[in-house]
Amino acid sequence: MAIYRLLISIFALITLAKALVSGKFSDAGERLGFGGPRPKGPHIWLHAASNGELASSLPVITELQEKRPDLSIFVTCNTATGVALARALGYAAVLAPLDLRHALRSFWKGRDFVAHITMEAELWPNRVLIAPFPTLVLGARMTENTAKGWGRFPKLAERVLTNIQWVSGQDAASLDRLSQLGLPQDARGPVADLKAYYDPQTLPKRDPQIVADYPRAVTWLAASTHEGEEEIILDAHVKARRINPELRLILAPRHPHRADQIAEMIAEKGLDCARRSTGDSHAASVLLADTMGEMPNWYRQAGRVFIAGSLTDRRGHTPYEPAYFGCALIHGPDTGNFASAYERLAQNNAAICVENADQLAEALASLDAESAQEKVGIAAQNALRAVTNIDGLVSDLVAQLPE
Secondary structure (H helix, E strand, C coil): CHHHHHHHHHHHHHHHHHHHHCCCHHHHHHHCCCCCCCCCCCEEEEEECCHHHHHHHHHHHHHHHHHCCCCEEEEEECCHHHHHHHHHCCCEEEECCCCCHHHHHHHHCCCCEEEEEEECCCCCHHHHHHCCCCEEEEEECCCHHHHHHHHCCHHHHHHHHHCCCEEEECCHHHHHHHHHHCCCHHHEEEECCHHHHCCCCCCCCCCHHHHHHCCHHHEEEEEEECCCCHHHHHHHHHHHHHHCCCCEEEEEECCHHHHHHHHHHHHHCCCCEEEHHHCCCCCCCEEECCCCCCHHHHHHHCCEEEECCCCCCCCCCCCHHHHHCCCEEEECCCCHHHHHHHHHHHHCCCEEECCCHHHHHHHHHHCCCHHHHHHHHHHHHHHCCCCCCHHHHHHHHHCCCCC
């Protein structure tokens, strides 16, 4: 524990220094447990790393609140974007307190928390060990590498895990690794990959001009791309257009602030480009989707989707969202964030794995026919159906909460 105290102290100093240097004094205060709303009444403290994890919890949290309307939700996230999403959804929210005992006690003061639900890989020792209320883990993810890291501190791992009341796992392997590290058998909940419950209740309004200019059957999407991937994607697009000159690409970078750089790259490839952020919606060979909050519409617009983050060292993005919209899925080999999901896709011939521009161009050509896109899209939907019914998961979760 002494080593952890040293490590978390160093992490806290770095985090606070960054906030102060940036002039974000309120952020530093929230990290130390001060500031933010302190609503009255009993609350569940929900912690998610960022907006992606928070979004994946919403179907469960919505149903949880229907079953326990007496308990409100208070959200913390590690990022400002996560906090902004929580507030936009109507939740009280602040940046997560650092895992320092004094910061946690300051954060809890004046807030009536009856339970703490933490998401996926967010296991913070002090939060678990000194909290005066139970800790539950929703959709826990424990990779081999993370388990090895915890395994270097076996006593700490066992102390933390024996103090967790209930854990649902993203996959069976995660639950097994947690058990090996010390999670009691009676704390094991069901396997429940939260992203399998993806079901947007509302969708952003569609631009009729884009719907007309980018027909689904001849449009493909590169979703949430990172630096190092756009070059491969654009090379593949150029090659694929030699077979089908009508082919159109919607390129949606993970970080829209890189849009100018990407636009230059598109021009260098000799491709014409429309940019969503400027309101330009003419029918171009590439639509640069450099805005936020429109990804569902891009999935609706594309019969084929390349899931990015999988050709670099980002371990791949979610296949669940494009599968929900019936897209034919293509991805790279780096898929560790959703290993079990991609394994199911592979077992059911429900996605195509590529490693370079030539293979990506070939995959696009193999899915050129609308019927081929629909076939692979349906296969992906079937392969990624939730293992555990959401009603069963929420009932199990509710049973852990105090009356």
